[in-house]
Amino acid sequence: MAEDKNASQSVQRQLKLGIVGIGVGASEILPAMEQIPEFKLVAAADINPRVLETFRQRYGAKTYDSVEKMCVDPDVEAVWVSTPNKFHAPHTLIAANAGKHVVVEKPMAISLKEAEQMIEASIKNKIKLLCGHTQSFGPHIRTMRKIIRSGELGRLCALHVWAYTDWMLRPRTAEELDVNQGGGVPYRQGPHQIDTLRLLGGGLVRSVRGATGQWFQGRPIPGYYSGFLEFEDGTPATFMHNGYGYFLASELVPWGGQNIRYSEAERAAIRKSLLDGTRDENADKDEMRIGGAQEREVRDRSKVKPWVPNDLGILVATCEKGDLRQSQYGLFVHSDQGTKDVPLIGGGGPSRRGELMELYNAVVLDKPIRHTGPWGMATLEVCLAIIQSAKERKEILLSHQVPAPEED
Amino acid sequence: MAEDKNASQSVQRQLKLGIVGIGVGASEILPAMEQIPEFKLVAAADINPRVLETFRQRYGAKTYDSVEKMCVDPDVEAVWVSTPNKFHAPHTLIAANAGKHVVVEKPMAISLKEAEQMIEASIKNKIKLLCGHTQSFGPHIRTMRKIIRSGELGRLCALHVWAYTDWMLRPRTAEELDVNQGGGVPYRQGPHQIDTLRLLGGGLVRSVRGATGQWFQGRPIPGYYSGFLEFEDGTPATFMHNGYGYFLASELVPWGGQNIRYSEAERAAIRKSLLDGTRDENADKDEMRIGGAQEREVRDRSKVKPWVPNDLGILVATCEKGDLRQSQYGLFVHSDQGTKDVPLIGGGGPSRRGELMELYNAVVLDKPIRHTGPWGMATLEVCLAIIQSAKERKEILLSHQVPAPEED
Incomplete structure (x- = not known):
């Protein structure tokens, strides 16, 4: 069906994609790949025969x-890497060395050495x-950035984001439950907030002071982080993600x-089942993969869903002459002209289109790419540094930061 | 009338209060003083003849x-110091040296030397x-503290508070517009959040990293601060107050x-009038003092008003097994038993009763006093330290912290 739709639209040049790792991350991006005629899904790699067959x-x-x-x-031009975190670097290297372009999901890697x-x-x-x-690619953030950069509200003064989610209660594989393989909220969710803050704040973070937390016995990985960061130009931001879902x-x-x-x-009920070991986590997880019942819900794009505070959280960007935050289908711009609900760039569109x-x-x-390798490495x-700051109980100065791209 | 009411209730021993500084701060505490029969207002000092006469x-x-x-x-047993910030220390010293007990409003002083x-x-x-x-005295926070200390939700893990207010738009006197006299949001509003975080978190702050901000041309004082702090036991907190009112x-x-x-x-309209110099700030301020139109509204306690995110802001206290936050008339307790709206200690009552x-x-x-001199000095x-951290762009370690009192 996706093939037919693609063929019926006159795109001069389709980019042929192969995807490695058909997990939950892939389930989230596949609907967008289907809807955008510029792409053709030509191949997939996974170790799970069921998802490959689907x-x-x-x-x-x-x-x-x-x-x-x-x-x-040779049909594969670009590889989408959505394998577990510990494979992001090795799979990117395999694809790059085979001459394929690569999109690697967050976190880019587990260490800066891998990123390099x-x-x-x-x-x-x-x-x-x-x-x-x-989520820095999403229409809310891109629209926010556009307004900030337009200068209509004066310079950016502060950024604050709160995410209280159920992230820790979603089904997890064994490797997701190992912090050494990049498991837990700081590795997995940090990139959403940090990438977004960096995109809005200009990219150059000077220092960060943070904390991480792990306090639910049913999960052996951290489910929390928070912190304060300051950009080179002095703009401050605070951020937090609590994935324990109360x-x-x-x-x-x-x-x-x-x-x-x-x-x-x-x-x-999920917390209880995690504590007493009765949860069939593999079955729950499989429901979210391609062909599973929950994946079908994700794929249902028959109507545009309103934004709700999700894994990125509620973000308030403060400028000299107004504040910006997400609304249901757009952005609230609070200024001396009152509160306006401003539509998103491109009318919103598939959330992963960006x-x-x-x-x-x-x-x-x-x-040019905005989210380049050096950009991802800086995030x-x-x-x-949040994790290091939590361990060492001190502020961490950063040294691999790169500016946000000039163009929008 | 207050006299009659007081006399009609059988309180064995009334405490005779004198109040110095009949400004807006006093207007906020006077209704509670009137309603609590344990107190008798016997004297006031001010330099404004109108408010003295009223x-x-x-x-x-x-x-x-x-x-x-x-x-x-000799009739005055205790002195309530609600003069401008720069007088908090000298007026406290005068009262103390005259043998009067003292309640000093926040901030306790402008410097640690004064506090000592x-x-x-x-x-x-x-x-x-x-x-x-x-606001750490308020029923919401006292109830929150009681639940945290009860251990029913496990240990405290994190605290986060957001205040977005119109504080900078309220009428101000000349001395309130001088940061050297303790003007601005960090001095004036910091104590609400910090006192509250310290009371909930056990009192002993290890370090703080913060920022301050000033970006509205109509006000020559900072209207913003934010930061991250960590308690000795590792519990983190983030906090922010933006008083610019968008x-x-x-x-x-x-x-x-x-x-x-x-x-x-x-x-x-207020922002515009502040920028073009047309606001009659003295008249607006006087409306809020005793006898002014707005003061009468504050005094109207005919019905209990619902809590709304005020100068303290929205506070979420995270424990191992649940989150706490303010509700309209109580506290939301989010736990494995669902969300319960728990009534406040003492049914709420006059907000300043505590x-x-x-x-x-x-x-x-x-x-024993909970909010002792050393407690206030630690706050x-x-x-x-937030102000210092903002200037020096580094984390500040603290050395005058004292624990929160044991009893409730």
Whole structure:
């Protein structure tokens, strides 16, 4: 069906994508890939035969049981890396060394050393490396950035973001429950907030002081972080993500009851089942993968859903002459002209369209990438600094920061 | 009338209060003083003849044009210091040296040296010194503390507070517009959040990293601060107050439209009048003092008003097994038992009752003070550290912290 739709639209040049790791991350990006005619899904690699078969049937694409095999396929122009975190670097290197362009999901890598190797490989092989999958690509943030950069509200003065989510209660694989493999909220959710703050604040973080926390016995990974950061130009930001799912930030907007993943009673039941070991986590997880019942819900784009405080959280950007924050379908601009509900760039559109078009424009139209390797590495540096600051109980100065791109 | 009411209730021992500084701060505490039969207002000192005359007529009390004269009056047992910030220390010293007990409003002083002198004077003269006037005395926070200390939700793990207010748009006197006299949001509003965080977090702040901000041309004082602090036991907190009044945190609760001081249009008009110099700030301020139109509104306690995110802001206290936050008339307790709206200690009651009874119980019943001089000095130390951290762009370690009191 996606094939037919793609074929029926007159796109001069389709970019042929292979995806490695058909997990929950992939389930979130696949609907956007289907809807954007500039892309053609030609291949997938995974170690799970069930998801490969579903993928093959749905997309008529080739399937491989290893990333190495997929990267030999000359049909694949670009590789989408959505494997578990510890594979982000090695799979990116395999794809880059095979001459494929790469989009790697957040976190880019587990260490700065890995990030450096990925950047080097992209340069050596002359491929485009895009550090994707953070909410900084989303229409809310892009619109916010556009307004900030327009100067109509004066300079940016402060950024504050709160995320209270149920992240820790969602089904997890064994490797997601290992902090050494990049598990937990700081590694997994830090990039959303930090990438977004950096994009809005100009990119150059001077220092960060942070904390991490782990206090639910049913999960052996940190479910919390918070901190303060300051940009080189002095702009401050505070941020926090609590994934334990008691209070949800969605309660802070009147329409927040919509699109809740689990009810309060379900959250309590999940916690109990995690504590007493009765949860069939693999089955729950599989429901979210391609072909699973929950994946079908994610794919249902029949209507535009309102924004609710999600994994990024509620973000307030303060300028000299006004504040910006997300509304249901746009942005609230609070200024001396009152509160206006401003529509989003491109009318919103598929939430993941931003990063896909960034890849397409880079590969096909040779436009610059915003979320480059060095950009992703700078975000990773801040996330790692939060963890380091928590351990050492001191402020961490940063040294790998790069500015946000000039153009929008 | 207050006299009659007091006399009609059988309180064995009334504490005779003199108040110095009949400004807006006093207007906020006077209604509670009237309603609590344990107190008798016997004297006031101010340099404004109009407010003194109103005070004399309303309370049948003696009035003085200087604190020195009032402190000679043997009828005055305790002095409430609600003069401008720069007078907090000298007026406390005058009262203490005259043998009067003292409640000093926030901030306790402008410097730690002043705070030390106040503590020394209280010891030397054997008087009770209470560092008052912060929202940590309020029923929401006291109830929150009680639940945290009960252990029913496990240990405290994190605290986060957001205040987006119109503080900078309220009428100000000349001295309030001088940061060297303790003007601006960090000095004036910092104590609410820091005192509250310290009370909930156990008191012992290890370090703070903060920022301050000043970006509205119509006000020559900082209207913003934010930061991260960590307690000795590792519990983190983030905090922020933006007083510029574009976005208001009251929009983050469904009932937040109630009790808004200025409408959006009024806020815009105030900003404009501050910028073009047309605002009659003295007249506006006088409306809020005793006898003014707005003061009468504050005094109207005919019905209990719902809590809305006010100068303290929205506070979320996270424990191992649940989150706590303010509700309209109580506390939301989000736990595995669902969300419960728990009533407040004492049914709420007059919002300023807490500090008055703390004074009464200390002086008359010789009970310990919770908000002692050293406690107030520790809160001041954190507030000053936010300012210092903003200037020096580094984390500040603290050295004058004292633990929160054991009893409730």
